[in-house]
Amino acid sequence: MRFAIVERNDERSRALKNELTSELEQRGHVESLNPEIVISIGGDGTMLQAFHTYLDQVEHITLVGIHTGHLGFYADWRPEEMKELIHHLDGKQFEAVEYPLLELKIDYADGSKNQLLALNECTIKSFNQTMVCDLSIRGDYFETFRGDGLCISTPSGSTAYNKALGGAIVHPALEAIQITEMASINNRVYRTIGSPMLLPKHHDVEIRPVNPIDFQLTYDHFASIVHQNVTAITCRVSNQKVKFARFRSFPFWKRVRESFLAEERT
Ligand code: NAD
Numbered sequence: 210m211r212f213a214i215v216e217r218n219d220e221r222s223r224a225l226k227n228e229l230t231s232e233l234e235q236r237g238h239v240e241s242l243n244p245e246i247v248i249s250i251g252g253d254g255t256m257l258q259a260f261h262t263y264l265d266q267v268e269h270i271t272l273v274g275i276h277t278g279h280l281g282f283y284a285d286w287r288p289e290e291m292k293e294l295i296h297h298l299d300g301k302q303f304e305a306v307e308y309p310l311l312e313l314k315i316d317y318a319d320g321s322k323n324q325l326l327a328l329n330e331c332t333i334k335s336f337n338q339t340m341v342c343d344l345s346i347r348g349d350y351f352e353t354f355r356g357d358g359l360c361i362s363t364p365s366g367s368t369a370y371n372k373a374l375g376g377a378i379v380h381p382a383l384e385a386i387q388i389t390e391m392a393s394i395n396n397r398v399y400r401t402i403g404s405p406m407l408l409p410k411h412h413d414v415e416i417r418p419v420n421p422i423d424f425q426l427t428y429d430h431f432a433s434i435v436h437q438n439v440t441a442i443t444c445r446v447s448n449q450k451v452k453f454a455r456f457r458s459f460p461f462w463k464r465v466r467e468s469f470l471a472e473e474r475t
Pocket residue numbers: 252253254255257281282283329330365366367368369370371373428429430431
């Protein structure tokens with residue numbers, strides 16, 4: 210098996226990477242730039258980094274996450290379970306589950322375009338003023354949004370920034386994206402829907418600035434970048450998916466409970 214490891218660059222994660230590399234190599238597996246398995250060691254941020262590092266090979270890779278901090282959403286193996294994980298990897302005894310991704314297209318005034326994929330979400334804010342944008346869904350005008358910004362998330366990203374904005378937690382078996390508002394202005398003059406909205410596959414949302422503004426855009430762990438002269442940002446469920454290795458049953462709702470409510474009930 211060809212494998213690659215992305216680690217958080219702290220002492221513990223580095224040590225685990227060295228140990229895991231040596232164990233896998235002893236069993237005849239090869240570290241490769243074209244891996245079949247990508248192992249992230251660190252936290253959810255490390256998994257986001259691993260995903261983006263191998264994005265151009267996303268159809269061919271399967272991701273696995275080991276957490277060296279607290280339980281992560283994507284990083285659910287504990288360092289103490291390394292032997293068990295090596296055993297599964299060695300025997301290739303695993304299934305893969307597929308999670309939907311967010312596709313983001315940006316149109317600029319000069320006619321150029323940019324396309325991005327996100328595993329968690331993107332956020333769109335204006336640079337130094339209230340963001341005023343027209344939202345169209347499937348080509349039909351929906352509303353004029355005024356406020357701090359918008360977050361568009363994937364199901365697996367719904368437990369991240371989206372959750373902090375009051376968005377719903379969405380099971381990743383649902384191929385959807387969620388739009389959540391950041392501090393919308395709502396009064397007798399201005400009105401937005403005010404509720405998070407889920408769009409199914411094949412529906413897109415186009416966000417168009419009413420007056421020329423510079424957008425501040427984040428996606429996944431990538432920090433805010435100013436995009437000038439944007440005419441439209443269009444978000445939809447991507448046709449591409451990401452695969453995570455499933456070695457044992459760890460249902461999504463159990464992960465939600467253990468991450469946000471309490472440890473396993475004894
Ligand atoms: P970070 O180190 O600030 O991590 C933020 C937290 O988000 C970590 O605790 C991480 O475990 C958690 N997280 C990431 N993805 C998750 C997911 N899918 N489900 C549940 N928790 C998740 O930043 P980072 O490591 O660079 O990660 C970037 C992510 O941080 C972004 O994708 C965004 O979702 C999240 N974020 C959250 C907020 C917020 O909740 N207010 C604000 C900014 C960014």
